[in-house]
Amino acid sequence: MMLNYNRQKNWTNNFGNQQSPIMINTHDLKPKKGNLAFKPKSHYVLIREVDELTTIKLTGRGKANIFGRPFDFKQVHFHSQSEHVIDGKPAAMEVHLVHENKIGQLAVVALMVNEGPANPEFQQIIDRFESGMIDWVDFDITNWVSSESKGFHYLGSLTTPPLQEGVEWIVINNTMLTVDGDQLNWFRSKFHKDYRALQPRNGRVIEWYK
Ligand SMILES: [Zn+2]
DSSP: OOOOGGGGGGSOOOSOSOOSOOEEOGGGSOEESSOOOEEEOSOOEEEEEEEOSSSEEEEEEEEEEETTEEEEEEEEEEESSOSSEETTEEOSEEEEEEEEOTTOOEEEEEEEEEEOSOOHHHHHHHHHHHHTOOBOOOOOGGGTSOSSOOEEEEEEEOSSTTOOEEEEEEEESSOSOEEOHHHHHHHHHHHOOOOOOOOOOTTOOOEEEO
């Protein structure tokens, strides 16, 4: 069944008070030295492009180290506007790279995407979607992520049902990825508003790698 973002208050939440997305106010945080420890260890190979009706999802595989632990890349999908809000300003788009480790723990690497030059890989995703080509071969994630990622690390939840908690969030605010106005308009006219409302922080620790 298609997710209805206009009726998200009715989404069943059988979990607790560690939900995502959240508002991040940097003036509440003490910056840490160093970088967000997200290191892709291989190309991310995309397998299939799926129309999820509220977003595009691309399944794939790849390897990464996240805060020193090995994770497998599973899928990437897109939200517009961004779900997380930093210092009161939503970004144009938020890209979610969903990772899972051997014991089923989830880590989502979120890229806060601003409007800027058109991105060629994102254009390929659009063009393939339009032409109905769903099979993929290779995708170089390193184009989208700096070798020194900056941003935030906290514990939250999936932002779509089942809204499962215990999800580790790595919110990157210095991604190399930008989209231009045409790409943004294409996505928004196709999928409309696909972002969840902000959830209470409830005293959670947010690490800020400035
Ligand atoms: Zn998402």
